[in-house]
Amino acid sequence: MQVTETLNEGLKRGYTITVPAADLDAKVEAKLLEAQPEVEIKGFRKGKVPMAILRKQFGQRLMGDAMQDAIDGAMNEHFEKSGDRPALQPKIEMKGGDTWKEGDDLVVDMSYEKLPEIPEADLSGITLERLVVKADEAAVTEALENLAKAGQTFEDRKKGSKAKDGDQVVIDFKGSVDGVEFEGGAGEDYPLVLGSGSFIPGFEEQLVGAKAGEDVSVTVTFPENYGAAHLAGKEAVFACTVKEVKAPKAAEIDDELAKKFGAESLEALKAQVSERLEAEYSGASRAVLKRSLLDQLDALVKFDLPPSLVEAEAGQIAHQLWHEENPNVHDHNHGAIEPTEEHNKLAERRVRLGLLLAEIGRKAEVQVTDAELTQAVLAQARQYPGQERQFFEFIQKNPQAQQQLRAPIFEDKVVDHIVAGAKVTDKEVSKDDLTKAVDALDEM
Structure with a gap:
């Protein structure tokens, strides 16, 4: 040879x-x-x-x-x-x-x-600030009020009362297009919360002000991207009979509410809420800290990047952002999306940091365990209720899918490894300050 x-x-x-x-x-x-x-x-x-x-x-x-x-x-x-x-x-x-x-x-x-030779990165100078937020009484109370609202019930309004935004109306309805009723356009005793956005845009607004016993004709236009193609973009008329008008009543913040959410008592629910809030704050704080770390790593070393990786990453970024700007398009039946200079710069940063983290992790012998991968598979499988077995089989037979699950776990473990050796100071801030710091990540 x-x-x-x-x-x-x-x-x-x-x-x-x-x-x-x-x-x-x-x-x-x-x-x-x-x-x-x-x-x-x-x-x-x-x-x-x-x-x-x-x-x-x-x-x-x-x-x-x-x-x-x-x-x-x-x-x-x-x-x-x-x-x-x-x-x-x-x-x-x-x-x-x-x-x-x-x-x-x-x-x-x-x-x-070929992958480039990654120069040695001097991590000794990395300094990080970790934002710390405590779940104070006001935050816990706000969370409990939201739970009470989620657990709300509805009570009949006084006879002759007009329906308001947020009220529940119980209706019978029949929809027609050009005078012809269509399949799936009718319902009886349907409890509709006005302002919930659960019906076609414009439908619920036309029931505001209606009274129990009234007939209301609601005219709406189906969205152009409506799931049923034969109705997309068509004007429809719904003949509605308002049978009941009910006002929302938030649940009391007491032991009964706690039991609805699986806690033994209100005090136990408060403890759970506090723990969940601090976990959320911790996750947000980590995102801010990780961005600071990546910014410092990005400035530490420079090296040539494989053009094919940058091109593929830029294409993926452009495609993802296009779909975010066009949320009504759920398939890929669209024209070619050309990456911009901004997409290319972001792709270069992602590829450079990805290669650098991979090299740091390799030298530190960072490994993703089978148990960690299994946990990731379980978490992902929950998004496919009723199809968990099929999902597991797909992952088992698809090494590329396994790698897609393994990669973020590996990256987080490398980040943890670097943070463990960095100079980290804790700074206690308010929830609002943390929110501003997280919002700023999207603006960078």
């Missing part, structure tokens, strides 16, 4: 790999000899089939296997000797692919971008 360098430009590498025909034939011969004792063909006893017949019957398929083995072996040997780590899967092109015949040498071109 011969490997000849054809390209050495920045991080780009190119090689021509030549495997002599005799080496390929020897591999085929070895595979035939290995299989011969188990082969049984009509007219011959098991293990006694002549090599010539074996070659005629199985040689072509085994030649394909031998070629793949030769290419894989050459690549592995090359990367072991050179120390190169390809940024993406190397591109392999076989020369004379259509005209190649048995007896010819196997010649392939291999090209890739």
